[in-house]
Amino acid sequence: MKAYTIGYAITLVFGVLSSGVTAQCPFHKRMTEGGGQDAKLEQLEQYSVNDAGTQETTMFGTKINNTDSLKAGLRGPTLMEDFMMREKVMHFDHERIPERVVHARGVGAHGYFETYEDWSDLTAAKFLRTPGTKTPVFVRFSTVLGSKGSADTVRDVRGFATRFYTEEGLWDLVGNIIAPFFVQDAIKFPDLIHAGKPQPNTDVPQAGTAHETAYDFFASEPATIHTVLWALSGRGIPRSFRQVEGFGVHTFRLVNEEGKSVFAKFIWKPLQGLSNLVWDEAQKIAGKDSDFHRNDLYDAINRGDYPEYEFGVQIVQEEDEDKFDFDLLDPTKLIPESLVPFKPLGKMTLNRNVENFFSETEQVTFHLGHVVRGIGFTNDPLLQGRLFSYLDTQINRMGGVNYMQLPINRPINPVHNSQRDGQMQFNIFKGKVAYSPNGLQADTPSMVDAKDGGYIEYPEMVEGRKERGKSAKFFDHYSQAQLFWNSLTPPEQQQLVDGARFEIGKSKSLDVRKRMIEILNHVDNNLAVRVASGVGVEEPANKYKNSNQTSEGLSIDQYPKAKNIRTRTVAILTAPGTDTSDAKKMYDYLDKEGAYVQYVGLALGDQDGLNITQTYTTTASVLFDAAYVPGGKKAIETLMDNVSQFPYEEPLSFVLDTFRHGKPLAATGAGVELLKAARVKVPSSSKSYAEDKGVLVSSSSTSLEEPFKKALIQQRFWSRMPLDKNAK
Ligand code: HDD
Secondary structure, three states: OHHHHHHHHHHHHHHHHHOOOOOOOHHHHHHHHOOOOOHHHHHHHOOOOOOOOOOOEOOOOOEOOOOOOOEOOOOOOEOOOOHHHHHHHHHHHOOOOOOOOOOOOEEEEEEEEEEOOOOOOOOOOHHHOOOOOEEEEEEEEEEOOOOOOOOOOOOOOEEEEEEEEEOOEEEEEEEEOOOOOOOOOHHHHHHHHHHHOOOOOOOOOOOOOOOHHHHHHHHHOHHHHHHHHHHHOHHHOEOOHHHOOEEOOOOEEEEOOOOOEEEEEEEEEEOOOOOEOOHHHHHHHHHHOOOHHHHHHHHHHHOOOOOEEEEEEEEEEHHHOOOOOOOOOOOOOOOOOOOOOOEEEEEEEEEEEOOOHHHHHHOOOOOOOOOOOOEEOOOOHHHHHHHHHHHHHHHHHHOOOOHHHOOOOOOOOOOOOOOOOOOOOOOOOOOOOOOOOOOOOOOOOOOOOHHHOOOOOOOOOOOOOOOOOOOHHHHOOOHHHHHHHHHOOHHHHHHHHHHHHHHHHOOOOHHHHHHHHHHHHHHOHHHHHHHHHHOOOOOOOOOOOOOOOOOOOOOOOOOOOOOOOOOOEEEEEOOOOOOHHHHHHHHHHHHHOOOEEEEEEOOOEEEOOEEEEEEOOOOOHHHOOEEEEOOOHHHHHHHHOOOOOOOOOHHHHHHHHHHHOOOOEEEEOOHHHHHHHOOOOOOOOOOOOOOOOOEEEEOOOHHHHHHHHHHHHHOOOHHHOOOOOOOO
16 A cells, blocks of 8 residues: 555656646656656655554554454454455465566666767667766566576576666667577467476476477477577576676667668677586576576675676668578577677666565566667567567556556656556546547647657568568578587587487487487587487488588687676685685685685684685585685595595585586695595696686695686686597
């Protein structure tokens, strides 16, 4: 009720505003002055409710004590009359709304977008036309297949949906972290999702494609292979939402004031670097911390380490539409950056966590059709179908048509039209006119033509027969899959092969496995042979031609590294007897550089002056980016004691997993013995961090500081990972 009351009050304020009394409302004043980075935040503030220090009331405002229900005698039946119990339980019964049919699990954050330059030559969109303009944004990252309570680190595509609250209305860029999409036409989307989601007879497996129906579909629909390869690579298991790219996937249009249009692919590039987990690690994290990605984002933002993503476009001129081997309208294709470079337009910073998950992250209703002037659509058949689906699905989730009035969904500029009534109508519209044209209200709200600031419809020429089918270039399913495979480094290819063996190997049907190997063979024979050997299928004999073409922008490993070690998580492994001076020096150094450092010990609390915040039971190597083992003979003996102290060898597993997963690992003094006991290949003499593949040893922590920092910037040492004997 409290929220409703406030919403109602705001509504009245807006009502007053629309009748012309603008000066009394600071919010409206700011709007008329033109948005600004905090405009959305301040709007949301007005709907916020703080219950701290208040007194309990019913939803209708009566003060109450509802500790016990009302009974006829203390051991007697509860009375129907108990309005407090009825209301509270009734509300509880209705707390859930349907989860999203796809992308159910997500995490959201607020921030702002700042445009670098005046891009008027490209677009009429106002927020892209003045350098330094700051536009509030809300981003929701999500996994696709799992339900709302599924684990974060499953292998899956992930959503990267961004809402820009511009002065001219909302623009929702509803993209993914993977550049191509599985299917070419929206009519195939329900099939894709039915095949990927848990099987209808058993409702398993949760949150992943490692099952028969998914691969039966992929094997039957070769258009999926390009995206399947992305998902099987490191792209399907990102280290963090702070280290993912985002892609609008479709080709869109930008239209400028003169009505000139260009084709545009939208891309986000993280400035924190790009990084992924290894599959063994991702699976272990799903058990140790199923909220790993959510926690990572919340923590970084809470600590002021705001993730930044550069936003840009690949531009194709109207007259070049047909110059590529692929069709710009085919969403299973990307535009290789070696053909059309990425042009940065601005930067997004995520600087605030949500106050309330349900009100903001759950109730946000993204829709591709939320566009501002200067941004438009193409005839991509997947895009066209999405324009229907997102509106439709929100009505199912929100229970009515007025969901755009929810605080998270309201634009920051005023809304006026003749749409009325419907469930949960919050506005009180004055007057008797709710139609257009009208004479009684001077024909207002008045229609706005493109030349006066209204939406610009690009007058694309369209002609053709009505028919079902696809254009010829849509049938090339393998060229770009091959380009992707060819562009990965050998360790990245190995990760893809391992991922494919796991996923395809989960299919009990030999026929599905065989057909899948056949599809892989069309991409590359070496890929198919290597996967076949792991899934009980004969090596394919046919060798199809590999173009050997590669492109920039596809390998994670070759993506520019972060410039510092801010937010890298480092575990310092200790036990009573640890050389505290060494441990502290390393802690202080890394902490000063912005890393998130924690001492892991036998018990929480003080240990010889070190504040132990994790134990070998509460955490594990997979939850850190790196580990350091300081000296101290007694401590190392304790950590190696696999009889009385650590029967499950937790410290040894910690070290071994850090090594196996390619992460920086450092040790000093007796700490080196723990590495050796964990079967880590320890370099014989001190070399550079790169030559030692991120395993660094020394007699003192000070000499390790700089090399460890460089290793942390490098983040992973994939060269440590073993390759198949027949890897090329
Ligand atoms: Fe979709 C949600 C991304 C194709 C139908 N989609 C949804 C979300 C993202 C994407 C990020 C979550 C939004 C949020 O955080 O609330 N979807 C994509 C991308 C696609 C794509 C990048 C291909 C380029 N989607 C697609 C098709 C259809 C849908 C072809 C239907 C024909 N998508 C939906 C939906 C969802 C959705 C059913 C579920 C919840 C929602 O919309 O709000 O409408």
